[in-house]
Amino acid sequence: MTTIRTSDVVGLRPAVWRGAGLRKSMFTGVVFALLGILILAPIIALLWSALHADDTGAWTLDNFKELASASAREALWNSLWVTGLATIGTIIVGGGLAWLVERTDVPLKGFVRVAGVVPMFLSALVGTLAWSLLGAPNSGYLNAVLKALHIPFTINVHSWYGIVGVLVLYYSPFAFLIIQAAFAVSGGDMENAARISGASSFQTTMKISFPLVAPSMVGAAILGFVIMSSNFPVTSILGAFAHMEFVPNFMFVALNKTPSQPGVAAAIGVVVLSLTWLAIWAENRYVLRKSYVTVSGKGARPSLVRLGPWKWVGLGFAIMYICAAAVLPVLALTIAAFRRGLYYADLGDLLDPAKFTTDGFARMWAYDQFHLGLRNTVVLAILTATIGTIVTFAAAYVAHRRRVRGHQLIPYLALAPVAVPGLILGLAFLSFWLRVPVIAIYGTIWILVFAYVCQLFPFGYESMSGTLVKLDNELEDGAVLSGASRLRAIWSITLPVIKAALGAAFLLLFVLTFREFTVALFLYNPQTKPLSIVIYGQWIGGSISLVAAMSLVFTAVLVVVTIINRVVVRNKD
Amino acid sequence: MRLALRRSTRDGRLRPGHWFVATAAAIALTATGCGSEGQPSGGGPESGPLVIDGETIADEELLAAARAEGVIALYTVMPEQQAITIGKQFTADTGVEVQVTSAPGTELATRIKTEADAGNLAGDVFLTSAPRDMVGWKDAGYLAPVEVPGFAEAALNPDAVDPEFHYYPYNIYVYLPAFNAAVVPDPDAIKDWDDIIDPQFTGKVGITPAGVGGSGIAQAAFQTEVLGEAWLQKLAAVKPVIFNASSEVAQNLAQGNVSTAIIFEPTAFQFIADGAPIVLLYPEVGVLAGDTYQAVAANAPHPNAARLWQLWSLSKHGQSVLTGTGTRSVRKDAGPLQFPGVDDIETNPVIWPANLTARFDTQAELVAHWNEVVLGQ
Numbered sequence: 018m019t020t021i022r023t024s025d026v027v028g029l030r031p032a033v034w035r036g037a038g039l040r041k042s043m044f045t046g047v048v049f050a051l052l053g054i055l056i057l058a059p060i061i062a063l064l065w066s067a068l069h070a071d072d073t074g075a076w077t078l079d080n081f082k083e084l085a086s087a088s089a090r091e092a093l094w095n096s097l098w099v100t101g102l103a104t105i106g107t108i109i110v111g112g113g114l115a116w117l118v119e120r121t122d123v124p125l126k127g128f129v130r131v132a133g134v135v136p137m138f139l140s141a142l143v144g145t146l147a148w149s150l151l152g153a154p155n156s157g158y159l160n161a162v163l164k165a166l167h168i169p170f171t172i173n174v175h176s177w178y179g180i181v182g183v184l185v186l187y188y189s190p191f192a193f194l195i196i197q198a199a200f201a202v203s204g205g206d207m208e209n210a211a212r213i214s215g216a217s218s219f220q221t222t223m224k225i226s227f228p229l230v231a232p233s234m235v236g237a238a239i240l241g242f243v244i245m246s247s248n249f250p251v252t253s254i255l256g257a258f259a260h261m262e263f264v265p266n267f268m269f270v271a272l273n274k275t276p277s278q279p280g281v282a283a284a285i286g287v288v289v290l291s292l293t294w295l296a297i298w299a300e301n302r303y304v305l306r307k308s309y310v311t312v313s314g315k316g317a318r319p320s321l322v323r324l325g326p327w328k329w330v331g332l333g334f335a336i337m338y339i340c341a342a343a344v345l346p347v348l349a350l351t352i353a354a355f356r357r358g359l360y361y362a363d364l365g366d367l368l369d370p371a372k373f374t375t376d377g378f379a380r381m382w383a384y385d386q387f388h389l390g391l392r393n394t395v396v397l398a399i400l401t402a403t404i405g406t407i408v409t410f411a412a413a414y415v416a417h418r419r420r421v422r423g424h425q426l427i428p429y430l431a432l433a434p435v436a437v438p439g440l441i442l443g444l445a446f447l448s449f450w451l452r453v454p455v456i457a458i459y460g461t462i463w464i465l466v467f468a469y470v471c472q473l474f475p476f477g478y479e480s481m482s483g484t485l486v487k488l489d490n491e492l493e494d495g496a497v498l499s500g501a502s503r504l505r506a507i508w509s510i511t512l513p514v515i516k517a518a519l520g521a522a523f524l525l526l527f528v529l530t531f532r533e534f535t536v537a538l539f540l541y542n543p544q545t546k547p548l549s550i551v552i553y554g555q556w557i558g559g560s561i562s563l564v565a566a567m568s569l570v571f572t573a574v575l576v577v578v579t580i581i582n583r584v585v586v587r588n589k590d
Numbered sequence: 591m592r593l594a595l596r597r598s599t600r601d602g603r604l605r606p607g608h609w610f611v612a613t614a615a616a617i618a619l620t621a622t623g624c625g626s627e628g629q630p631s632g633g634g635p636e637s638g639p640l641v642i643d644g645e646t647i648a649d650e651e652l653l654a655a656a657r658a659e660g661v662i663a664l665y666t667v668m669p670e671q672q673a674i675t676i677g678k679q680f681t682a683d684t685g686v687e688v689q690v691t692s693a694p695g696t697e698l699a700t701r702i703k704t705e706a707d708a709g710n711l712a713g714d715v716f717l718t719s720a721p722r723d724m725v726g727w728k729d730a731g732y733l734a735p736v737e738v739p740g741f742a743e744a745a746l747n748p749d750a751v752d753p754e755f756h757y758y759p760y761n762i763y764v765y766l767p768a769f770n771a772a773v774v775p776d777p778d779a780i781k782d783w784d785d786i787i788d789p790q791f792t793g794k795v796g797i798t799p800a801g802v803g804g805s806g807i808a809q810a811a812f813q814t815e816v817l818g819e820a821w822l823q824k825l826a827a828v829k830p831v832i833f834n835a836s837s838e839v840a841q842n843l844a845q846g847n848v849s850t851a852i853i854f855e856p857t858a859f860q861f862i863a864d865g866a867p868i869v870l871l872y873p874e875v876g877v878l879a880g881d882t883y884q885a886v887a888a889n890a891p892h893p894n895a896a897r898l899w900q901l902w903s904l905s906k907h908g909q910s911v912l913t914g915t916g917t918r919s920v921r922k923d924a925g926p927l928q929f930p931g932v933d934d935i936e937t938n939p940v941i942w943p944a945n946l947t948a949r950f951d952t953q954a955e956l957v958a959h960w961n962e963v964v965l966g967q
Contacts, residue, residue, distance in 0.1 A: 088967055155773065156845035175847070257838075258793075258831050258847070273697040277704075359844045360866040362772065385674075386690070451708050460710035542705070542712045543663045543691040554692065557834075558670050559841035559861065 044504070045421045048411050052430045055408070055471045060290075060433075062449035063441065066283035071276070080284035089285060092267035096289075099180055099263070100246045106185035107241045108234055110338060111192025112227070117331045119200035120208075120226055121322045129335040133197065136342035137190035138579045140532035142250040142549055143568045144187045146556055147346030148174050149254055150353055150565075156360075158349055158367065165364040175258030183255065184245050186342040191244065192237040199233030200226075205319025218322040226319075232300075239296050240435060246289060247438025249535045250553060264289060265440045265535070272444070272539065283448060286441035293438070347572065353565035354378065377562030387567055389544075390551035394531055397462065397547060401469040402526040406519055408470065409477030414507070417485045431478040434471050439535035442472050447539045462545045465537055469530050476529060477522050484518035517585060524582040531575055640898075642683060642907045648898050653684065655894035661687040662895040665702060665713035667695045667803055667882065668761075669837050669857055672915050679911045680902055686895045694835055695803020699723045706732055714896035717760055717884045720804030721750075721947045724757045724883045733757065734888045736900045744906065744921045750881050750947070758904055760884035762918040763805055764855040764941070765812075765836075766877040771867040773846040782873045783817055786850035787824050795830040796839040796848035800960035805836070805880060807953045808944030809852065810960040812878040816942055819963075826964045843868055856929070859916040863931030872939040879941035881920060 114133040117123040152174035211221045252263040271282040361367040416427035446468040496506035534549040640648040670692035677688030705711045733756040750759040771777045800810035836854035843851040844866035890896040909924035916929035
């Protein structure tokens with residue numbers, strides 16, 4: 018049978034494709050330019066800042082010398098070991114839940130699956146505030162309960178282990194999603210073979226199941242480490258009592274001291290970025306070089322591990338996790354939102370109905386900054402999700418259709434922001450856009466939008482790639498052969514086919530933008546302040562009932578959008 | 591538009607084109623809503639000058655121009671809730687809205703410099719406790735002169751007024767020792783600065799660091815020069831908990847997470863009014879008192895509203911609004927210090943005035959010394 022390729026036919030119509038080629042080049046050029054401006058330029062500006070004196074602008078390495086100070090070394094070391102421990106914790110919790118869902122007969126599997134994801138949509142900022150209410154050594158609600166029950170034990174989240182615990186609670190879902198996906202696509206041949214050869218369930222799990230998903234576990238660990246190492250609210254809110262300095266706080270102080278030291282903040286950013294990229298290089302060099310191929314033509318479903326009575330322990334673990342990460346925090350916020358006054362003598366006083374009031378919500382409603390913050394956050398989320406969806410689709414399209422030179426570079430550029438901690442990304446955007454006075458977007462909402470699009474680019478790109486890779490070119494090429502321009506073919510053929518995927522990507526970016534805090538820290542101004550910044554400001558200001566009321570609204574919006582997202586994703590699937 | 595939409599949705603299915611049109615419309619709507627300036631919400635005389643209790647604060651022309659601008663952006667070191675309360679009275683008096691950005695002094699200074707360097711200064715009025723920042727901003731051309739008639743004559747410290755009217759003292763801030771009566775074992779035994787750093791409170795003393803703005807420098811000066819080197823070393827020995835904002839100190843003292851603290855007076859009033867068992871101490875040796883300074887931006891986005899704020903907030907009426915929020919006035923003729931829900935406010939404590947304008951050359955050393963002794967850095 019003779020096969021006629023689209024490109025062969027195209028070759029017969031040079032006149033048409035010359036013009037199309039020009040448009041194609043322009044389209045590709047725009048995609049590369051956007052990737053350059055959104056991703057590369059800020060990172061170069063960060064490096065530039067680190068290598069230049071703040072006052073004279075001369076080349077210097079002095080900013081790096083400042084990193085030899087005791088406080089800088091302490092910040093780096095603390096961030097390294099605390100985030101390292103938290104990373105191990107997220108892999109254990111997220112990986113454990115993923116294993117329960119994919120490889121065991123744990124009851125209520127749907128619930129366990131939801132438990133693994135839900136905390137991701139609560140926001141680490143809100144979770145930290147809630148845990149500060151629950152687990153402060155003197156004023157924590159849980160400690161009031163323990164005292165009332167005469168249990169001589171005090172929970173203290175104002176400690177290094179409190180910081181690790183809160184990080185584990187709110188970042189385990191990232192590990193869960195990645196490792197669960199790896200388990201799901203990993204064939205069961207080897208596990209089944211191990212069992213047939215007499216291996217116990219435990220041996221099979223430890224020697225076959227988990228090693229097979231090792232690359233995903235390492236990837237999840239690196240991603241978790243990067244995100245957690247730049248988390249400002251957790252270390253800022255819980256770290257003061259622990260007398261510990263962390264990288265995000267060090268950067269924040271360096272930028273906000275008199276005189277300000279943006280160069281020093283950039284220098285520590287460059288160091289963290291280098292360490293992150295080193296870890297990714299090591300992953301590629303040492304982990305991914307082995308073969309983990311398990312999906313073959315004869316792929317079999319793995320038989321589930323029968324946990325026996327231990328399945329209830331597994332279910333209990335999932336229940337405890339969702340209680341600690343979502344139920345208790347929401348309960349604490351509800352008490353704080355409705356209770357008058359910050360101080361309480363004991364549990365009876367804390368739950369005294371006479372002290373409950375709706376004043377917190379009334380204050381929230383009368384609070385201008387709440388309305389401004391909520392409006393800004395919705396605008397930011399819509400703009401970021403819209404632009405992000407369009408740009409990531411364009412990048413994924415160019416990368417997957419492979420028709421242009423240099424398309425291999427796109428995945429590297431598109432995924433690069435994964436390796437840039439949020440606080441450093443914010444600083445990089447500040448460094449870059451302050452140097453581009455021609456396009457004065459600093460102080461406008463657009464600098465936040467661009468920064469968010471950059472930060473979330475990998476999420477949108479992965480979502481789009483996953484869809485485009487499954488889509489055959491024939492329909493679109495057929496339209497081109499029939500005389501439509503390529504853009505017209507994309508518009509009329511490809512986009513309608515993947516509209517559910519576009520909707521899912523839009524909602525994912527919407528949710529992730531909505532809960533974002535760290536990137537905005539250096540980039541907002543009074544008119545563009547997002548709700549997360551407003552909430553943090555009020556926490557610092559001590560208006561707990563107002564903070565709790567706003568946090569509940571914040572969480573409610575996220576929950577609603579997440580539910581819509583799930584419905585859309587289901588349709589997409 | 592209506593026709594096009596009706597035609598394109600005739601088959602009831604959403605196509606990418608519709609999705610983008612809908613999104614574009616949403617963007618247009620939301621983007622125009624974002625950052626829109628507040629409209630005058632009423633308040634004050636409908637026409638004529640702004641006269642309150644017989645005091646003429648602004649002429650008719652300025653009031654009308656300020657109302658046309660509708661809003662000011664206030665960059666302030668004052669706690670946000672307090673600034674909002676004062677701002678609401680300003681809105682009620684003039685019809686001009688107030689947008690508050692509250693932050694510690696160093697954070698605010700960085701924001702102002704960054705925005706000014708980018709040519710995109712969003713703030714109209716700046717309030718800081720660091721006079722050195724004010725002088726720097728004046729020299730850099732960030733500030734506009736605004737003459738406030740009669741202020742120097744009424745001021746407690748006329749020397750604090752810039753001779754060229756670029757900045758004025760706005761309020762007196764007070765930091766004092768305090769404790770939580772519900773968590774300390776013997777409340778009657780705590781009377782003085784020494785008592786709050788007793789070894790029994792190790793890890794339970796809340797403070798702000800010396801590096802946070804002018805008030806931090808003033809605290810370093812007070813603790814070094816008045817309380818002495820031995821006191822500083824005792825403070826270091828109890829491993830104080832360092833918070834970046836004075837409100838955080840008050841919050842944690844109110845919750846009992848720290849037992850004693852060096853606290854910002856108006857914030858303490860707020861928590862006491864909420865029922866927190868905080869006890870404020872006014873020792874004989876004195877409490878720290880310093881001036882904040884207020885100025886109008888040279889390129890203020892709302893120049894007339896900003897001038898009106900300066901005139902209003904420094905007037906006898908504006909300063910009485912200030913004292914009504916528990917903050918001490920810089921004028922001799924302002925109303926009494928009060929805070930709703932707090933009785934027996936000490937109106938005339940012994941104070942140690944932090945004269946930061948005389949310490950420009952030594953403040954870096956003061957902070958470095960404090961950091962070395964207390965933080966070991």
